Amino acid sequence: MKSFTIMRNVLWRIARDRRTLFLIVLLPLFFVLLYGNSFSGSFRNLPIVIVNQDNGLASVRVKNADRITLAVNLAAAFVANLDSDTFDITFSEDADGAASAVAEHEVWAALVFPQNFSHAVVNEALQQSGERTAEVDGQTVTLLPSVVIEGPSTVLTLDDGNPLIADAIITSFAASFAAVLGTQQASLTPESLLEVHPLYGGDIRMLDFTAPGIIGFALTLITVLLTAMAVVRERTSGTLTRILIAPIRAWEVSIGYTLAFSTVALVQAAELFLASALLFDIRFVGSAAIVAVIVIVFTVGLQGIATLISTVSKNEAQAMQLVLFLLIPAIMISGVFWPLETMPATIRPLAYISPLTYANGALRKVMLTGQGWADIALELAVLAGIAVVMLVLSILMMRRQAFSA
Amino acid sequence: MATEAVIRATGLRKTFRTRVALDGLDLAVEQGRLYGLAGPNGAGKTTLIRTLCGLLRPDEGEARLLGWQMPSVRVRSQLGYMPQDFAVYDDLTVLENLEFFGGLYDLSRKQIRERAGELLDLVDLSDRRDEKTGTLSGGMRRRVSLAISLLHKPRLAFLDEPTAGVDPKLRRSFWDHFSRLSEQGVTLVVTTHLVEEALRCDVVGFLSQGRLLIQGSPTEILQQTGTETLDDAFIVLQDRGELTR
Numbered sequence: 001m002k003s004f005t006i007m008r009n010v011l012w013r014i015a016r017d018r019r020t021l022f023l024i025v026l027l028p029l030f031f032v033l034l035y036g037n038s039f040s041g042s043f044r045n046l047p048i049v050i051v052n053q054d055n056g057l058a059s060v061r062v063k064n065a066d067r068i069t070l071a072v073n074l075a076a077a078f079v080a081n082l083d084s085d086t087f088d089i090t091f092s093e094d095a096d097g098a099a100s101a102v103a104e105h106e107v108w109a110a111l112v113f114p115q116n117f118s119h120a121v122v123n124e125a126l127q128q129s130g131e132r133t134a135e136v137d138g139q140t141v142t143l144l145p146s147v148v149i150e151g152p153s154t155v156l157t158l159d160d161g162n163p164l165i166a167d168a169i170i171t172s173f174a175a176s177f178a179a180v181l182g183t184q185q186a187s188l189t190p191e192s193l194l195e196v197h198p199l200y201g202g203d204i205r206m207l208d209f210t211a212p213g214i215i216g217f218a219l220t221l222i223t224v225l226l227t228a229m230a231v232v233r234e235r236t237s238g239t240l241t242r243i244l245i246a247p248i249r250a251w252e253v254s255i256g257y258t259l260a261f262s263t264v265a266l267v268q269a270a271e272l273f274l275a276s277a278l279l280f281d282i283r284f285v286g287s288a289a290i291v292a293v294i295v296i297v298f299t300v301g302l303q304g305i306a307t308l309i310s311t312v313s314k315n316e317a318q319a320m321q322l323v324l325f326l327l328i329p330a331i332m333i334s335g336v337f338w339p340l341e342t343m344p345a346t347i348r349p350l351a352y353i354s355p356l357t358y359a360n361g362a363l364r365k366v367m368l369t370g371q372g373w374a375d376i377a378l379e380l381a382v383l384a385g386i387a388v389v390m391l392v393l394s395i396l397m398m399r400r401q402a403f404s405a
Numbered sequence: 406m407a408t409e410a411v412i413r414a415t416g417l418r419k420t421f422r423t424r425v426a427l428d429g430l431d432l433a434v435e436q437g438r439l440y441g442l443a444g445p446n447g448a449g450k451t452t453l454i455r456t457l458c459g460l461l462r463p464d465e466g467e468a469r470l471l472g473w474q475m476p477s478v479r480v481r482s483q484l485g486y487m488p489q490d491f492a493v494y495d496d497l498t499v500l501e502n503l504e505f506f507g508g509l510y511d512l513s514r515k516q517i518r519e520r521a522g523e524l525l526d527l528v529d530l531s532d533r534r535d536e537k538t539g540t541l542s543g544g545m546r547r548r549v550s551l552a553i554s555l556l557h558k559p560r561l562a563f564l565d566e567p568t569a570g571v572d573p574k575l576r577r578s579f580w581d582h583f584s585r586l587s588e589q590g591v592t593l594v595v596t597t598h599l600v601e602e603a604l605r606c607d608v609v610g611f612l613s614q615g616r617l618l619i620q621g622s623p624t625e626i627l628q629q630t631g632t633e634t635l636d637d638a639f640i641v642l643q644d645r646g647e648l649t650r
Contacts, residue, residue, distance in 0.1 A: 238492030246509035247482040
């Protein structure tokens with residue numbers, strides 16, 4: 001059978017190509033490490049504000065006694081039960097200020113306990129159970145039946161721009177309430193105690209949340225592959241030599257490539273955004289002009305990266321492998337699916353060198369929550385920095401290509 | 406000075422890993438000369454041309470074209486280079502290839518059109534001008550490549566095996582054109598394996614193992630090697646080159 005001759009030839013040529021061999025062996029391990037690391041983390045240090053106006057339990061009658069004032073502050077007990085690793089808690093007196101801190105994206109959530117919180121919780125518990133006594137924080141209390149109190153409503157202003165974080169906060173709060181109330185108060189669900197005010201009306205689906213990152217990733221993949229392939233082919237076919245021996249500067253060549261592929265990227269971006277909006281009703285509440293600027297700055301940087309990849313690749317196959325080697329991890333670590341906040345500190349620095357992290361962050365802010373120039377200034381500045389550095393590097397490499405072509 | 410050297414290389418040395426491609430090579434070519442570069446495969450002809458054009462940096466020595474030390478941007482508009490591979494865009498038509506590369510030189514659209522017409526006549530591809538280059542035969546693509554290299558009327562051109570795969574009739578008309586260019590003062594360096602081509606050169610240099618073994622007019626080479634034909638001379642030289650190694 002000649003199939004073995006073919007097989008031997010293919011394997012032998014792979015074995016000869018050191019870089020391919022290296023990638024074949026390393027790539028699977030690399031992916032597993034990245035996947036495991038980016039997926040395994042939990043949220044840490046989420047900034048929240050708590051306004052505790054709860055006066056605690058007062059004026060209760062304890063079994064076999066007349067009246068007693070219990071120094072029980074259920075709100076404080078709730079706070080004490082929150083996981084200190086998950087949250088970075090700031091306490092405030094100002095309920096309005098806390099809510100606006102959420103709107104300003106300074107904190108993820110603001111939780112305001114009303115003055116009568118403890119009292120109302122106990123009242124509610126007794127009314128629902130139809131009994132006169134309740135177990136609260138280890139003590140049996142009986143409430144005066146004559147005292148009628150408006151239902152306990154803890155106002156949670158929540159930034160639901162990131163549905164993952166929003167869900168995590170609610171789950172965590174509910175768990176803390178459950179712990180404070182104890183198993184006896186099964187009738188009093190944590191959900192009934194929380195009056196959630198989502199910043200974006202709870203309209204942001206997981207689909208909306210991941211869309212900007214996926215679009216960014218699609219753009220990255222297409223732009224980088226297209227550019228790297230084109231430059232490699234230009235070199236291997238000899239036409240690059242012909243261009244570089246003409247009276248043209250290396251920067252003119254690089255800028256020319258950048259202009260061409262930026263045009264392509266813009267068309268593709270428009271198609272990606274339009275198709276997402278029309279077919280899947282992806283949330284897009286911000287300015288299209290800002291998105292266009294993000295896309296341009298982002299893709300210019302990508303082309304620089306692509307040119308660099310092409311200069312270190314001997315042929316199209318190597319370029320393709322390098323592209324995949326760099327890009328597949330990018331989508332894992334750039335906060336597209338799993339928020340940066342959950343990422344272990346060991347690989348978080350990788351996220352911060354990935355342009356997709358900033359593109360995703362900026363696109364999300366504009367598309368999901370309609371934020372403006374000032375809010376994405378940092379992301380845009382980093383993307384612009386990457387674009388400039390990559391463009392300069394690609395020009396230098398282009399100059400060098402002339403000598404290695 | 407009427408006979409100023411437009412190509413001057415001194416002590417060029419270039420190694421690829423352990424293989425010595427250029428071994429301290431000196432070369433001077435005067436303006437308007439049709440210089441034939443001969444030598445066995447792997448003698449260093451292409452490396453020499455690429456180094457002279459500034460596409461490779463020599464490890465030692467220097468190359469000067471038109472007085473400028475290479476690599477230099479200044480000579481590029483007057484420099485023609487035809488690489489050994491086709492170096493054309495297969496997905497563009499013949500004319501589109503010419504127009505693109507012409508556009509890299511400071512030629513107007515009209516000039517490019519005119520020159521493209523002339524050169525397509527020379528390489529006998531006028532009737533194929535609107536065909537995709539990729540669909541042409543190897544010899545035809547080489548002809549497109551030659552046309553591109555001469556489009557901007559270079560003062561100095563390096564042609565790396567311009568007639569490989571080209572049929573005898575067209576090969577002869579190429580060489581007629583080279584002679585005409587040389588009479589007009591264009592300096593040409595052409596690599597070749599063919600004795601009949603070498604015979605048409607003003608000066609022939611024989612390269613072996615990165616060194617210029619001999620240089621002179623075809624008659625001078627016959628005298629110096631004491632052979633009857635240039636064929637014999639090349640064989641003698643090749644043997645000599647291998648012996649001195």
